[in-house]
Amino acid sequence: MDELTRQEWDVIVIGTGIGGGTAGRHLAEAGLSVLFVEKGPDLGDAPLPALGIDTHDPEKRLANGAWPRLLEAQLDGNWCELDGMIGAGVGGTSAYYAATLERPERHDLDSSQTLPHPTGGWPVSYDEMLPWFALAEKYFHVSGESDPLAQEKSDLLPPGLPLPPSDAALIEALNRAGMHPYRTHMAARFLPGCESCFGRRCPRRCKMDGRTAGVLPAIETGRATLIDRCTVMRIKAGHHNVQGLVCRRDGQEFTLRARTYVLAAGGLGSPSLLLRSGSEIWPQGLGNGNGMVGCNLMFHLSEIIAIWAAPGRDENGEARSVSIRDLYFMDGQRFGTVQSMGLTAGYGEILHALNGRFDQSALRRLRALRHGLRLPAMIAARILGRAKLFVGVLEDLPYAHNRVLPDPQDPDRLRFRYDISDELRARRAAFRKAMRAAFRPHRAMFMGTTPQLNFAHPCGTLRFGDNPATSVLDRDCRVHGIDNLYVSDSSFMPTSNGVNPSLTIAANALRVADAIVAGLRPRLAAGDRLGY
Secondary structure, rough: OOOHOOOOOOEEEHHHHHHHHHHHHHHOOOOEEEEOOOOOOOOOOOOOOOOOOOOOOOOHHHHEEOOOOOEEEOOEEEEEOOOOOOOOOOOOOHHEEEEEEOOOOOOHHHHOOOOOOOOOOOOOHHHHHHHHHHHHHHOOOOOOOOOOOOOOOOEEEEEOOOOOOOOOOHHHHHHHOOOOOOOEEEEOOOOOOOHHHOOOOOOOOOOOHHHHHHHHOOOOOOOOEOOOOEEEEEEEEEEOOOEEEEEEOEEEEEEEEEEEEEEHHHHHHHHHHHHHHHOOOOOOOOOOOOOOOOOOOOOEEEEEEEEEEEOOOOOOOOOOOOOEEEOOOEEEEEOOEEEEEEEEEEHHHHHHHHHHHHHOOOOOOOOOHHHHHHHHHHHHHHHHHHEEEEEEOOOOOOOOOOEOOOOOOOOOOOHHHHHOOOHHHHHEEEEHHHHHHHHOEEEEEOOOOOOOOOEEEEOOOOEEEEOOOOOOOOOOOEOOOOEEEEOOOOOOOOOOOOOOOOHHHHHHHHHHHHHHHHHHHHHHHHOOOOOO
């Protein structure tokens, strides 16, 4: 520990998810010394299950790579605790993700005119981001097929998994219906049986995540070091520079210092840390002179639909094979991608969905009737077989009142307020109608009735922009007013887009890393030393 605290690092990266891992690797490969600081443990190649951990015990949760405390949320005015599937370990949430890396649409970055209210938009254009998307796809070994509707074709590796017969039949049916399906973009070095690791930790490093595509290659350069189980309590800063990180590990408090700092603690964790780092110079929180830190919180809505495309056929459904973007932007409405989940639904899932519909109906007080739903669920499962589950990723939009709430005392506590807007409810209804129409004439059933926020996709809470009055970060994702503090996670996004944010995070992290290298090289060449 003494050696780590004595060393003057070129860059300290807070967090090892896709944003932190990717940025740290690129910085190390550029010749800079990098220290990764990770709150959770280094679990190595332990084959742990998905993040749905059935315990509230902080130590047990952290030992399994989950955030130690449940999220605390005020949803539509009601306080609750929920498991947001937020990771805390080397690789962050990405160690358990489904490895779907898709590019956003051109209009996502180039225009905000389709939004129902002003957002400030993206200061960096789609064309400017294209080289970083391509490089991120190489870093993460992304394979799949180009979207037939895309203006630019991605230079991807060929699909890594064989197409299941039922998916091939479904693709043919979607083509006949005028849709444009394609093979989903997956981040993996495919090995036999590796499809089973999507959604859980991969013991063989075939799935590419913040650890396998970021931290491990960075350490292999010999210029990067990792400290795990280390909580950053607060960031010490003067008027224009970060002066160090106050950290705690094994009950010991100490300070780490570097020339430059990269904050990549996630869409909830990064703004929480800045708000916790207030001082006389920054009374509202570090970088929060305009009150924007933590505002504009966005998630995605997940719309899960069961499709019976091949009656009587019972496949295990592991392959995440099919995506469509025909519904991404329709009739002036910002919707999103629809893709297979790699899961199937049988009797239990059908019954759960029917129970959910009953509980939202006018008959919900007649509880005895609820037991009668078992028969139709059983009949549907026997006659129709198992259904393939698809998920629609519905874009969320930024509203300033949806925000992270500070907790100055407890670094394990992530709190936020979120109200589902009338605009989002109306757009959700239109999206569900469009999804159902896209899969005709197949039998289909939505697996939920109420809006399902994807709490693993928080973003937008430290938005970047050219106007310091309406943004937290500049176009290089450097905190306004702080010369040596950058952000490389999902917090930077002004809009959530209609795809999983992973590729956008990785591409932007590479862009941010290059900006840091460009800024440090003159100082390094001159032999500049830290002055604290």
